[in-house]
Amino acid sequence: MKVLVTDPIADAGLDRLADAGHTVETDYEVEGDALLEAVADANALIVRSGTEVTEAVFEAASDLVIVGRAGIGVDNIDIEAATDHGVIVANAPEGNVRAAAEHTVAMTFAVARSIPQAHARLKDGEWAKGAFLGTELNNKTLGIVGLGRVGQEVAKRLDSLGMDLVVYDPYISPERAEQFGAELVDDLHEALARADVATVHTPLLPETEGMIGADELAQLEGGYLINCARGGIVDEEALAAAVDDGVVAGAALDSFATEPLPADSPLLDVEDVVVTPHLGASTEAAQENVAVDTAEAVRSAFAEEPVLTALNAPSVDETAFPRIEPYIDVAETAGRVAAQLLDGRITSVEATYEGDIAAEDVELVTASALKGVFEPLEWQVNAVNAPRLADERGIEVTESKTRQTEDFQSLVRVTVHNGEESLAVEGTLFAGDDPRIVRIDGFRVDAVPYGHTLVARNTDEPGVIGFIGTVLGEHDVNIAGMFNARETQGGEALTVYNLDQAVPEAAVETLLDDARIVEVTEITLDDAGVRDAA
Numbered sequence: 454m455k456v457l458v459t460d461p462i463a464d465a466g467l468d469r470l471a472d473a474g475h476t477v478e479t480d481y482e483v484e485g486d487a488l489l490e491a492v493a494d495a496n497a498l499i500v501r502s503g504t505e506v507t508e509a510v511f512e513a514a515s516d517l518v519i520v521g522r523a524g525i526g527v528d529n530i531d532i533e534a535a536t537d538h539g540v541i542v543a544n545a546p547e548g549n550v551r552a553a554a555e556h557t558v559a560m561t562f563a564v565a566r567s568i569p570q571a572h573a574r575l576k577d578g579e580w581a582k583g584a585f586l587g588t589e590l591n592n593k594t595l596g597i598v599g600l601g602r603v604g605q606e607v608a609k610r611l612d613s614l615g616m617d618l619v620v621y622d623p624y625i626s627p628e629r630a631e632q633f634g635a636e637l638v639d640d641l642h643e644a645l646a647r648a649d650v651a652t653v654h655t656p657l658l659p660e661t662e663g664m665i666g667a668d669e670l671a672q673l674e675g676g677y678l679i680n681c682a683r684g685g686i687v688d689e690e691a692l693a694a695a696v697d698d699g700v701v702a703g704a705a706l707d708s709f710a711t712e713p714l715p716a717d718s719p720l721l722d723v724e725d726v727v728v729t730p731h732l733g734a735s736t737e738a739a740q741e742n743v744a745v746d747t748a749e750a751v752r753s754a755f756a757e758e759p760v761l762t763a764l765n766a767p768s769v770d771e772t773a774f775p776r777i778e779p780y781i782d783v784a785e786t787a788g789r790v791a792a793q794l795l796d797g798r799i800t801s802v803e804a805t806y807e808g809d810i811a812a813e814d815v816e817l818v819t820a821s822a823l824k825g826v827f828e829p830l831e832w833q834v835n836a837v838n839a840p841r842l843a844d845e846r847g848i849e850v851t852e853s854k855t856r857q858t859e860d861f862q863s864l865v866r867v868t869v870h871n872g873e874e875s876l877a878v879e880g881t882l883f884a885g886d887d888p889r890i891v892r893i894d895g896f897r898v899d900a901v902p903y904g905h906t907l908v909a910r911n912t913d914e915p916g917v918i919g920f921i922g923t924v925l926g927e928h929d930v931n932i933a934g935m936f937n938a939r940e941t942q943g944g945e946a947l948t949v950y951n952l953d954q955a956v957p958e959a960a961v962e963t964l965l966d967d968a969r970i971v972e973v974t975e976i977t978l979d980d981a982g983v984r985d986a987a
């Protein structure tokens with residue numbers, strides 16, 4: 454098999470592939486049409502952050518089985534296109550975590566003690582002892598934005614240096630934060646306002662892009678900002694201005710919206726901004742780790758074994774697959790619906806299997822249920838990494854089985870909890886292959902899970918369903934199907950509508966203005982979009 458490597462990785466990884474009998478070609482300059490030509494007969498492509506793996510690459514590479522990313526961030530890889538072309542994308546999420554955390558700590562000291570500035574002055578022949586008065590970290594407060602793998606390692610290190618820790622991460626539990634001696638807060642502004650030093654460790658997502666701008670920097674007043682995660686999370690112009698104006702004391706950055714950092718970047722003109730050229734993972738150990746992990750992922754993919762670090766491919770036991778396959782979608786849909794109907798941070802997920810399906814190994818089905826729960830949160834999730842994500846974020850996952858079942862041959866129930874309330878959604882297959890949602894939060898329904906779905910809770914009284922239908926009709930939304938269920942006559946009712954179009958905001962507002970409508974949630978099952986109005 455041919456492995457094309459287009460960004461430098463450590464020899465240990467290249468050797469591992471060559472030792473397994475694969476042909477390894479390295480070309481670290483290749484780009485554009487030349488890349489499309491080089492990848493045309495490749496079975497694996499290995500990159501770091503330098504190569505843009507676009508849809509055109511997948512179109513040109515008909516024999517490609519896997520793209521291995523020797524590192525964590527995959528923002529340079531079009532994962533959707535990879536999935537469309539049936540190509541596994543696997544990263545190496547563990548190997549450089551400690552290096553990135555150490556670099557964050559180094560950058561914190563660098564900016565708090567003006568080490569690069571003092572170094573430059575001394576190299577220029579100036580003994581500027583009186584020019585620098587640093588900030589001691591001991592007894593100061595660290596605000597951590599994103600307590601994932603790198604954030605946790607930073608927390609451990611700076612905690613041991615005597616800092617108090619405050620965390621902002623909407624996807625972890627307070628208990629998880631406490632395990633690292635940190636207090637979880639619900640508001641980014643609060644974390645920044647309390648921090649003397651704020652470190653950023655989120656991925657670059659639509660949700661995190663530009664999340665730290667002028668307003669947030671104003672909250673950090675007098676503190677330091679460190680970003681060794683991804684460019685684009687912090688507004689660079691606003692940061693340069695905030696440091697220049699003395700709103701924040703200084704900043705240290707290892708990653709930038711455009712890399713290499715353009716020579717005209719305002720960050721380069723500000724004395725108290727320390728910059729490094731994306732060196733977070735540049736240690737020998739980290740590079741060897743990620744190269745070896747990536748080579749192992751490629752070897753597994755070639756051997757058709759599960760790739761544990763795959764971001765877009767479910768792993769599967771071949772013999773059980775035909776029996777469990779139809780329930781994978783049922784579980785994912787049930788998870789997706791349940792997560793979108795329950796407000797608040799999810800603290801645990803329970804997958805229950807009843808009837809014939811309970812006799813199977815359902816690990817993959819549960820993973821698919823988790824994928825359904827997490828996907829609306831825009832996590833980079835698939836059935837392979839969903840259980841790991843749950844574990845890392847302190848979300849408890851339980852699985853239970855019973856061969857007994859009341860109404861169906863097999864039933865999958867996904868229950869999500871937010872610490873106070875829980876909500877269960879049940880799904881099954883009619884006639885062996887026709888997926889249905891058969892119960893939502895205790896209401897017996899019969900909903901076909903596809904496209905735009907509206908779930909309405911309303912009082913059970915004459916005219917309500919007609920009213921909802923009229924409002925949808927007035928907004929050109931066609932009802933393809935509906936199912937109504939109620940607790941008791943005159944009690945609360947739940948109605949599921951399958952719609953041909955998305956519901957405009959104005960229609961939701963009109964519905965909610967009516968006292969008979971308790972809650973309306975629009976769920977789009979074809980993608981992660983959801984709008985919840987209550």
Ligand code: NAD
Pocket residue numbers: 525526527546549550553598599600601602603604621622623624625654655656657660661681682683707708731732733734735846
């Ligand atoms: P991770 O996925 O383990 O953790 C990310 C954390 O961010 C999660 O806990 C998640 O819940 C949290 N998060 C997501 N959205 C958030 C939001 N809106 N607000 C607050 N928190 C949010 O990722 P990781 O492995 O810890 O990597 C962290 C970052 O560091 C990534 O951007 C990665 O690419 C980058 N990185 C950079 C280098 C480098 O060389 N500079 C090296 C390694 C990693």
Ligand code: MLT
Pocket residue numbers: 501502523524525526527549731733734
């Ligand atoms: C990563 O995402 O792993 C880092 O940005 C390190 C890198 O590959 O340079």
